[in-house]
Amino acid sequence: MDLDEYRRGARSWLAENAPDTRAEGAPDAGGVAAAKEFMVKLYDAGYSGITWPREWGGQGLTQAEDRAFAAEAQDFALPTYVFSIGLGMCGPTLVDLGTDEQRRRYIRPLLRGEEIWCQLFSEPGAGSDVAALQTRAVPTDGGWVVDGQKVWTSVAHHADLGLLLARTDVDVPKHKGLTMFIVDMHAPGVTVRPLRDMSGRAHFNEIFFDGVHIPAENVVGKVGDGWSCAVTTLLHERLSISSGVGMGGQKDNPAAFEALRAAHAGPGGATDPLVRDQLVELYVRSRALALFNQRLAQETKAGIFPGARGSAAKLLLAELTLFQADLATSLAGPEAVAYPGEGDGGESAGVRLANTIAMAPGMALGGGTNEIMRNIVGERVLNLPPEPRTDKNVPFKDLRTSGDASAADGRLA
């Protein structure tokens, strides 16, 4: 089948099967059931796992078909949010590193939306420095017992399975004592608690493991090789984020240029020259990033892999997000900070602006902080020398952690 034909087929399937409205963020239980129904249809029509290997349940097609479908899907609101962690990170990791038995067992149900996945790496004491994680997995009869706490886990309250990174050896340096596991989120001892972020909503969860048993066959890769497995997962994560970075999401954003122009520069233009210049500045920053993202996309198409330059795009998006939320609320004035409640006055402009300014820091923290992004751009794009490390060749048990008294008062060990 040629590509145009594939594209036409995808378009007509989407027109017939895509739901009318976009579900924002994590859906409720009813939304999840509807999303699962849609995913089955998507899979059975051949549009889930387009580039994934055929023998594990994918379609075995090329990037060209994948891009063609994605291009057509842009015009529709597909309810795939709860599957995004599985499709973007966990699944690709299993395809790369899983045993054949694991691939047979997990890939097809993942692609068909029968099982929802989450990713369990970050901890309260291990954010930017994820290799410092302290969740322990101790060998036991036929497997492992896990104790510890994870955080920032999207969709965990709907998840059936999780990709877990835990410490299996404290006597070796921190990167060498980690192992990756598949964990059953319904197993005894797993507790999922919604975590309210600064917007007041629970976009994430924290997960507690209390003597959770994991069978031996659920190790991904080799025991002690968890760090390199995690690097594989994070590579897939960045690809899945940066492929969407800055491309959409501005249409409904009350802080984006078009919205602010409509609000503050009427048909005759802005009456205040300062407002006019601030809107110019927002246009310049938005357009600069949009053109950079388009250039990266064109390079990718031409076979030039963007690599760590995607971190530059992510950093710029984080800065733009903060800038425009700041500007939008400043231009609006007092109405951005006090307004009728959501049940009271409907969707007032104030609600949306307050939500924008309250959510803005998230982009500068999730998927790597701005400081981590600058390290990546500096070290992997500009090839600058790395920061001297004091944690690389020391057994994990001898390292300071954020809970230590010596760390609390800033003294060096």
Next chain:
Amino acid sequence: MKLVLTQEQRELREAVRGFLATASPLSAVRTAMDSETGHDPAVYRRLAGELGLTGLIVPEEYGGAGAGHAELAVVLEETGAALLPGPFLATTAAAVALTQARTPDKELLSGIAEGRLNAVYVPASGVGVDAAGGDGRAVLRGTAPQVINGMDADVLLVETADGALVAVESAAEGVTRRALTTLDPTRRQAGVTFDGAAGRVISEGDENGLARTRDLLAVAVAAEQLGVLRAALDAIVAYSKVRVAFNRLIGSYQGVKHKLADMHCKLEQAESIVRHAAWAADEAPAELPAAAALAQVYLGRACFEVARDSLLLHGGIGFTWEHDAHLYYKRAKADEVLLGPPRTHRARLADLLEL
């Protein structure tokens, strides 16, 4: 929209870069900037002759290469990165104005393409037509206070206050040129006074041609600024990999590394904006005005900020005359205001966006 260079454009870039690396390294730029003319005429002759760059955008029927503004941007990025002294940008500006005129002037265009004529563009200022002859000639009166490479000009291509384009030989009676002292030692300027100087009318009342010329020059200067930005960043990245302080390479400090990362982000956006504007110049005339204004707004600031931070991160050595950092810094500032104060570009962009 094309934002990635083609194979041919990459080859053009390598050819120009290779030529400038041997013919005009910074040591040669320093010798040239202290010389009487401010540039090395031999380098300029080879640029025009061997590489045919003065005729790059001149149509083939007038002896040029008939290339587009995307190619011109590739070349100007390299001459900018090399801080090439001499009238290349000034002559290119004249070529742009001539190619946009309703009736292209064969004599001037072929002279520029062959490299035997240094024509310099004089944008609209206080020069007016004093008397128009019926024979396609005009008599000019007034002063153009700042003309880049004005002392190098054989022909001054003057945009008059009332929107005519008039070619005046710099040796003509009534033309007085006075060299100015410039902040940027790698590009000279002159004040030119026309006191009843007679010239040939190239076009009259061609508002579209003049407006398009202004936009194309904005793109051309932005391409040069992209080169200056890139070179200033390359210099400090290289230095931060060899300079040691407190027993560490300075590039390993986050105080330095994070600044360099931010500068790289500016470079990525700057390149994207220049490629887009150059594409619009060739392929999407309706998009050109906003793309050109954006290019001047973004590149002017980004280029100066990167050149400034490059100088600062070098430490004290960057403040010395013998170090090259100040050359990028001064060119960046001179380029930022070359087409007018930065606020004029922001105001134009606001107008185009109907703000």
